[in-house]
Amino acid sequence: MKLQFIPLDYEPFDYNGRNYIKVVGRNEKGKKICIIDSCDVYFWAILKEDAPEKRIKKIMEEINNIKIKKDSRESKVLKTELHDKNYLGKPVKAIKIFITNYKDAHDVADKIDFKEVEKRREYDLDFIAKYILERKLKPLVWHEIEGEILNNSTEFGGIDASMDIDCIKVEKIKELKEQAKFTPKILAYDIETQEIEIGKGNILMISLVGENFKKVLTWKGEPNENYVEKLKDEEAMLKKFVKYVKKYAPDVLTGYFSDGFDLPYLRARAEENQIKLNLGIDNSQPVFSRGNMLTGKIRGIVHIDLMRFIKIAYSQYLQSETLSLNEVSSELLGEKKLDFNPWNAIKSGKPDWNEFFKYNLQDSVLTYKMAEKIWPDLLEFTRIIQEPLFNISRDSMSAQVENYIIHNLEKFNEIAEKRPHYDEIGIRRNREKYVGAFVFQPTPGLYEDICFFDFSSMYASVIVSYNLSLSTKTEDKKDSYESDFNGKKVYFSKKIGFFPEMLKQIIEKRRHFKEEHKKSSDPILKARSNAFKLIANAAYGYQGFFGARYYCLEAAAATAYFARENIKKAIKEFEDEGFKIINSDTDSVAIELGNKTRKQALEVQKKINDNLPGIMELDLEGFFKRGIWVTKRTGEFGAKKKYALIDENDKLKIRGFETVRRDWCKLARDVQNKVLNLILKEGNEKRALEYVKEIIKKIKNREIELKDLIIKTQLKKPIEEYKSEGPHVAIAKKMREKEIPVDIGMLIEYYISEGESKKSLIRERAKLPDEKGKYDINYYLKNQILPAVDNILEVFKVNINEIMDGKKQMCLGDF
DNA sequence: GGTCCTGCGTTACC
């Protein structure tokens, strides 16, 4: 039979000692099906250059006889072939060794011990990746499949009988030229529990939200809405949950922090109730893996913890200070969680159950809507990197870069480099640091008419333009780029390597799809352009990452080196043409127009661009009406990485200031923001000063609400490990005493109260938000408000210190 | 008992 098929989930299995794979996806009619397939399993023995032909033949014969006996499985070499390949950019002769089971690849590789064999490679590749490469059945891409349906067949031990859906044994696979739109069936879920610790208390309710589908399952309260279904106990509720998930048959089951909470909790409660959480398409239970970080896998359904993907692909664009569902959904959707405190409700012993149900449902509604919104990004990441959706939604950016490389090596006839071993990682992690970016020392002051330029994807374009990678590093000084690594000269060949070449294509695609998106504003094109951008930007970090297959610290150092050279050159160009440099950080230059025109500035930009190497490009970020740079708190120098700009539409761009730092109280941040606004919008420092004085008065009169004085600091490690005990650590201790749950990663909230003696430490005066006490007027004036506005007003020669004390009126002459 | 300096710790920028 012939059908169209889009793969969603890949699951390898063994049968008679051989490797097979079940791929669950949908056909063109939207029916969920499973295809069964297999592929060659092999790895490489790379030969030394001088290996004589006769010996190679002999070696191949010997390899052909390798057999491994392990547990109940017998594994052997099926055949060998001699190929011309590339390894790290150099042509090599390599023996392709076909084996019966990939799980034994490592053991077989260990048996290949000939002096003519230089290296053994690709025995550490993941089977799913290998399968996708070999059979070209790409995730979330439509294919035409030819095969035979298994109908209660005894093949594979009667695999089709154990599955809820049709199984097809595949013969031919062909990617379709016309790609129809694919909209996944998404089901979102969320649970409410008695305790925070996994499995400790009961699950009180479970909500489910899909398309035209909403449900709250519970065994508590007296429901007054018909979407709430009351079961007799927790066990019945869990069974019903499984039943509904199976009936809905989603492609994607998604929760928010569900890897770390919802799914393991469900699993634990199922165990406690002695029932099976058989959500899998073959009625298997979720499988949890990956050491520290839990990940929950459900066969045949792609379980996605939305929070993890948002953290990977979105967090750098988000303003949210935490990745909590409430904050992220209100930023992405403009919609919030319901105002209801589940822990207080539980503690009270008499929760308003109907409010609780609504609250529970809303969490799934938000999760569902966000999943829909983020789907284009998941889709495009998956299609570009060609790893299963399950991995795409969880992998770190360095893993995404590496997977992209692995799935694109074929074009270069390259054999993949191996993953570093444990001891190698240890060495890499202890390596010396290298010099990073150049940061300009700004002069404090208020500036008018500012032009802001920046290099587009600078580090990525440096890697491409100077050909910086592991395989292009060379001892040969001729025809190469010379860079510096902590005083040592390092060279990179000018003959383009596969890593820079791949990156070049990524950048080109990013530029292409960015243009395409401008024309059509299709969200898919935006997601595609964004995915290429993120991969490009992660390429630099990847080469310096200790876990990378293509780790090359010299390349990472050279990237920073050539970036410094180019930014400094650009700065010099602007200076030589008579522009004053205001700021520069890594890849950007801000200049003051002064008595020159925008046109003149753009001419310099063009001149710079004409002389830039390779694909490097200096873009105009924009024009700004005004901008402010301040001094460091200590010393007379201008502070780096702290400035505020206002564009022609009166939109502020604030960097580094307390306004954007979450470890300052809201009042200080708001006041600073207002002051920056007044100064930048109207150039009115007098109004700003008046405003600050009003606030000071309010603080002194205790007219400020406590919630605006709460300071939030993250607990980054276990309480015991702190060498120096800051206020947030002291509060964390206090919380633990009060049996309030404290976890690593939590934002600890506190305010500073008046102490008995003035000299006591700040941590001794720190109190929990609901602890009774008077806020310390002096602390909030001197440690929060003053530091937030002092440096800004100083630019106008206003000494706020004196105003605070009320000793002397301002220094502004005309005040 | 106060001042100064240093290191820890967090968060930002790019």
Added chain:
DNA sequence: ACCGGTAACGCAGGACC
């Protein structure tokens, strides 16, 4: 353990007078 270096700055803690 899951990308890099550069930088500001509060607070604690100890040296020093």
